[in-house]
Amino acid sequence: MNKYSIIIKVYEAGSISKAAAQSSYSQSAVSQVIASVENELGFPLFKRLKTGVVLTEEGKMILPAFQNIAREESNIRQMALSITGICEGRISIGAIPGVGRQWLPDIIKGFSVNYPKVSYDL
Structure with a gap:
């Protein structure tokens, strides 16, 4: 799972800990991915609340791009499997x-x- 897929999973779950559990990652690892992407972009993606997380306005704007990247990476993986004849x-x-x-x-x-x-x- 790439960093953009992890961010999408956090958005969908509304919680870092729920996304971590669903992805078989530690909460710390998911938090580090988010912090790394936020640092790379220069703005926060999520607002941390007592009940979980929600996207910031900037996060809402960039989420569709993350979804496109994750979808294309999945397509590339499927194409590679098709080319090599490996089914999964x-x-x-x-x-x-x-x-x-x-x-x-x-x-x-x-x-x-x-x-x-x-x-x-x-």
Whole structure:
């Protein structure tokens, strides 16, 4: 996750600690990312409140650019995976009990060997 995605996550969560928990980062690491970007830009992105954080006026103005950067980075990652033939993502699998017990374990095992970066929900 890049620094812009972290800032977007904080905005969406309305809280540094919630965004940190959702992203599997420490609260300190997320705060450092925000401070680094604020320092780089020369203005604060968030107002710290007792109940969480909200974007400053400057933060509101620059958020769409952060969203575009995060979206384009995701597109680049997907293109690179497509070029290299590596598939990743998450799929959901449903089956009737007989098929689920009899055939699905072998199918999932083979699939997992061929596509290790694809996770699944049964």
